[in-house]
Amino acid sequence: MIPAQFDYVRPTTVEEAVQALRDGGDDAKLLAGGQSLLPVLRLRMADPSLIIDLGGIPELKGVREEGNEVVVGAMTSHYDVTRDDTLRQHVALIQEATKTVADPQVRHKGTLGGALAHADPAGDLAAPALALDAQFVIAGPNGTRTVAAADFFEDYFTTAIGEGELLTEIRFPKYTGWGARYEKFNRVAQAWSIVAVAATVKVDGGTISEARIGLTNMAGTPVRARAVESALVGQSATEDNVRKAAQAAAEGTSPTADADAGSDYREHLARVLTGRAVLAAAG
Amino acid sequence: MARIRTTVDGLVYEDDVEPRMLLVQYLRERLGKTGTVIGCDTSNCGACTVHLDGLSVKSCSVLAVQANGSEVLTIEGLERDGQLHPMQQAFHDNHALQCGYCTPGMIMQSIDLLGENPDPSEQEIREGIEGNLCRCTGYQNIVRAVQDAASKMKPGASPTAEAGAKQTVAGGGA
Numbered sequence: 001m002i003p004a005q006f007d008y009v010r011p012t013t014v015e016e017a018v019q020a021l022r023d024g025g026d027d028a029k030l031l032a033g034g035q036s037l038l039p040v041l042r043l044r045m046a047d048p049s050l051i052i053d054l055g056g057i058p059e060l061k062g063v064r065e066e067g068n069e070v071v072v073g074a075m076t077s078h079y080d081v082t083r084d085d086t087l088r089q090h091v092a093l094i095q096e097a098t099k100t101v102a103d104p105q106v107r108h109k110g111t112l113g114g115a116l117a118h119a120d121p122a123g124d125l126a127a128p129a130l131a132l133d134a135q136f137v138i139a140g141p142n143g144t145r146t147v148a149a150a151d152f153f154e155d156y157f158t159t160a161i162g163e164g165e166l167l168t169e170i171r172f173p174k175y176t177g178w179g180a181r182y183e184k185f186n187r188v189a190q191a192w193s194i195v196a197v198a199a200t201v202k203v204d205g206g207t208i209s210e211a212r213i214g215l216t217n218m219a220g221t222p223v224r225a226r227a228v229e230s231a232l233v234g235q236s237a238t239e240d241n242v243r244k245a246a247q248a249a250a251e252g253t254s255p256t257a258d259a260d261a262g263s264d265y266r267e268h269l270a271r272v273l274t275g276r277a278v279l280a281a282a283g
Numbered sequence: 284m285a286r287i288r289t290t291v292d293g294l295v296y297e298d299d300v301e302p303r304m305l306l307v308q309y310l311r312e313r314l315g316k317t318g319t320v321i322g323c324d325t326s327n328c329g330a331c332t333v334h335l336d337g338l339s340v341k342s343c344s345v346l347a348v349q350a351n352g353s354e355v356l357t358i359e360g361l362e363r364d365g366q367l368h369p370m371q372q373a374f375h376d377n378h379a380l381q382c383g384y385c386t387p388g389m390i391m392q393s394i395d396l397l398g399e400n401p402d403p404s405e406q407e408i409r410e411g412i413e414g415n416l417c418r419c420t421g422y423q424n425i426v427r428a429v430q431d432a433a434s435k436m437k438p439g440a441s442p443t444a445e446a447g448a449k450q451t452v453a454g455g456g457a
Contacts, residue, residue: 109344
């Protein structure tokens with residue numbers, strides 16, 4: 001199918017994009033990589049009157065270090081995230097999760113900011129962003145503001161980005177030397193996660209000193225597995241210890257039931273995948 | 284209408300297009316490049332894969348206006364002086380198709396894969412083409428074709444390497 005008609009603008013600065021949002025009103029839609037938006041437009045599940053293409057704004061692309069943070073422009077492609085040496089060294093978890101997004105063609109075009117702003121509960125990048133305590137920089141008519149990951153994801157497909165605003169940067173604290181693993185369970189290649197677990201741990205002399213775990217698709221928003229995190233700290237990273245701690249992975253979650261899995265099966269998956277993810281991250 | 288200027292298979296084109304026109308429609312309906320096919324219409328199948336500024340994309344999930352100022356390479360731009368690209372030749376030699384509908388996308392994605400990883404393992408090939416569906420072959424001969432092309436495209440590979448030498452008829456007992 002072909003999308004319904006829309007007008008199209010391609011701003012070259014964030015300021016121009018904010019102005020375009022103001023001019024476009026309620027009915028404007030931002031286009032990042034388009035790998036979620038274009039299928040939606042083609043199915044005519046949305047018919048915005050104006051598309052604002054963010055692809056021509058150089059300041060929204062690229063990865064840079066700033067003190068204790070790694071800053072990723074919202075329009076940085078998944079492909080560029082997976083190849084970036086700074087992220088590999090300091091924020092390995094986001095890179096591991098990004099490698100599993102969809103397929104190579106989609107990763108070439110899709111962007112980190114676009115995926116996070118889309119906030120699909122089965123999307124793979126929200127859980128690692130939450131686990132890593134990422135900060136989201138949002139530009140709007142009144143300048144920029146920063147929102148913590150814990151406050152950014154509000155509900156299914158709903159974020160803290162307000163009317164007339166756009167996501168410009170994602171700022172990650174550095175986790176240099178931490179192990180990382182994204183364990184994804186899906187039905188076939190390139191399918192959405194039924195459940196996935198993002199785990200990053202710091203191991204000192206065989207003992208887990210810090211652990212951060214985010215769950216994908218275990219609620220309308222990503223969820224931290226805090227009970228598992230605290231159970232792991234101070235434990236030696238043995239299979240027994242990790243599997244025991246992982247039993248708490250489904251605490252505080254409210255997974256949906258659909259054609260792929262019932263809620264109880266999703267809870268089971270969360271426990272199993274958490275064990276696998278932590279063991280791999282600690283290895 | 285929006286004015287776009289693109290280089291497609293080495294030639295520069297300028298056109299006025301509706302913003303909603305998909306890149307695959309532009310290639311097929313305006314430029315007549317019907318070698319790039321539309322498969323699933325849901326961004327799953329990868330049959331419409333082309334290269335946009337050197338990277339594979341699904342041309343049903345890119346607007347023609349997003350390709351403004353870019354270089355596009357389609358299956359029709361691979362041949363050189365009447366010679367098939369080594370990947371096209373490998374698909375032919377290894378019988379890597381039955382109905383052939385997925386083939387343009389498979390070939391474009393396989394070339395992209397070898398650009399990233401010139402010597403992929405079987406598993407890496409399977410993962411590299413995970414965005415391309417084939418409903419006929421079971422992928423066996425496609426994977427063989429990519430392995431074959433990889434061996435021939437390697438720097439210093441012998442141009443006389445025999446393709447499909449193992450595909451002889453079994454037995455005979457003589």
